[in-house]
Amino acid sequence: MLLDVLLAVVALPILALALVGFRYLTRNSSLRGVRSLGGGRGDLPAAGDALFRHTIELHTRVVLREGHKIEVLTNGNETYPCLFDDLRAARQSITLQMYYCQPGKVADEFQQILIDRVRAGVRVLFLHDAFGSAPLPREYIDALRKAGVEIAVFRPVKWYSLEKAYSRSHIRVVVVDGAVGYTGGFGIDDKWLGDGRHKDQWRDTNVRFTGPAVLDNQATFAAGWGEATGELLTGDLFFPIARYREAHGGQLAAVMHSAPSVASSVAERFLALSIAGARQTLYITNAYFVPDDDFCAMLGDAARRGVDVRILTANETNDVRSTWYAGSAKFEGLLQARVRIYDYRASMIHAKTVVIDGVWGSVGTMNFDNRSMSFNDETNLVALDNALGARLNDVFFKDLEFAHEITLEEFRRRPFTHKVMERALNLVSQVL
Numbered sequence: 001m002l003l004d005v006l007l008a009v010v011a012l013p014i015l016a017l018a019l020v021g022f023r024y025l026t027r028n029s030s031l032r033g034v035r036s037l038g039g040g041r042g043d044l045p046a047a048g049d050a051l052f053r054h055t056i057e058l059h060t061r062v063v064l065r066e067g068h069k070i071e072v073l074t075n076g077n078e079t080y081p082c083l084f085d086d087l088r089a090a091r092q093s094i095t096l097q098m099y100y101c102q103p104g105k106v107a108d109e110f111q112q113i114l115i116d117r118v119r120a121g122v123r124v125l126f127l128h129d130a131f132g133s134a135p136l137p138r139e140y141i142d143a144l145r146k147a148g149v150e151i152a153v154f155r156p157v158k159w160y161s162l163e164k165a166y167s168r169s170h171i172r173v174v175v176v177d178g179a180v181g182y183t184g185g186f187g188i189d190d191k192w193l194g195d196g197r198h199k200d201q202w203r204d205t206n207v208r209f210t211g212p213a214v215l216d217n218q219a220t221f222a223a224g225w226g227e228a229t230g231e232l233l234t235g236d237l238f239f240p241i242a243r244y245r246e247a248h249g250g251q252l253a254a255v256m257h258s259a260p261s262v263a264s265s266v267a268e269r270f271l272a273l274s275i276a277g278a279r280q281t282l283y284i285t286n287a288y289f290v291p292d293d294d295f296c297a298m299l300g301d302a303a304r305r306g307v308d309v310r311i312l313t314a315n316e317t318n319d320v321r322s323t324w325y326a327g328s329a330k331f332e333g334l335l336q337a338r339v340r341i342y343d344y345r346a347s348m349i350h351a352k353t354v355v356i357d358g359v360w361g362s363v364g365t366m367n368f369d370n371r372s373m374s375f376n377d378e379t380n381l382v383a384l385d386n387a388l389g390a391r392l393n394d395v396f397f398k399d400l401e402f403a404h405e406i407t408l409e410e411f412r413r414r415p416f417t418h419k420v421m422e423r424a425l426n427l428v429s430q431v432l
Helices: 002-020 050-060 076-088 105-119 138-147 159-164 213-229 266-277 293-304 321-328 331-336 370-375 386-400 408-412 416-426
Strands: 065-073 093-098 123-129 150-154 172-176 180-184 206-210 251-258 281-286 308-314 340-344 352-356 360-364 378-384 403-406
Touching (some): 050 266, 065 076, 065 378, 065 386, 076 172, 076 206, 093 213, 105 123, 123 213, 138 150, 172 213, 180 213, 180 360, 180 378, 206 213, 213 378, 251 386, 266 378, 281 386, 293 308, 293 331, 308 386, 321 416, 331 340, 331 408, 352 386, 360 386, 386 403
Parallel strands (some): 093 123, 308 340
Antiparallel strands (some): 065 206, 093 172, 180 206, 251 378
């Protein structure tokens, strides 16, 4: 009997690894830093230099283009009215890809708008993640299908495809008539209602944009839809290219889509080059901040060369305590390198933004952790633009008014139990 138990204890983990894939439990960033063949750090392109733009484009396969208007929306009170107005105004097509959907008032309004638009002759395609949107009841989905909404599920979890279970589509994509795009950290759920300054009202940052990056957003949706259904979508209705052929002026931007890779991902290359490009300021807001040792070294190196590096993250009451402990395990080293760290106290902060030297900015779905950089599909709007940089700087410092700065002395006085949890969860931080 004892032998059977011991065999089961050994065999079950081996079986799980065989089904899921060992690399999913060991994959981590393959990047250790950024180096110029010129030899010195002064040869690395700064965020405001022309070479920086070209370097980002070549390493991430993202093409920055003119012709954009970008609006930063900082909470549910700003995001949902704007989003729902755009959806109601659709005349030709709506495409949506959502990771997180939960029943509630927001979901009900969302459902009714989609049904109304279908009845008005609008083509509506809705792709939702099997894991993040699992709480939506079957009746909810059936009502949409019955009305004529085309629905697909991204990577349903099956016993024979467990190797895909860990790689999720964390994407938020909305495209209306091929003319208006959205991305950010929001989902279809009541927790995002409010101003983000009160308990149980999540603080998030999202973007509404027009311009050529809308086609990037649409292409991201097309990739997910193609995997889920086997269909590649095309045509003028889906990709109104003529609309953007003469796009000039406006803000310089693109949508960056990062997907899992056995080598370095687009997300990792984007972050490494962005950190190396900072000369004055580097402000990161991230709900699940769990950098690996190499990215910690990059952040510390930036602080040591005189960059004002600040991190704003969630506090210990966040919705994923294990991630908070794993991230906290990195704090002492970062604080010693003079990186400034803050935790948001007003509510759960879920935003994922980066702004560098007030000119290079990013808003989207990507967390600063191994899951986002190695395992998930993610979308971020990136822009090389002073106006967006100034707006993100302003949002960052307004958030700091509701945050607490963690000092090295204070952090070293944390409870012993916290230290134990940090050590334990840091060991498995790659899979949190």
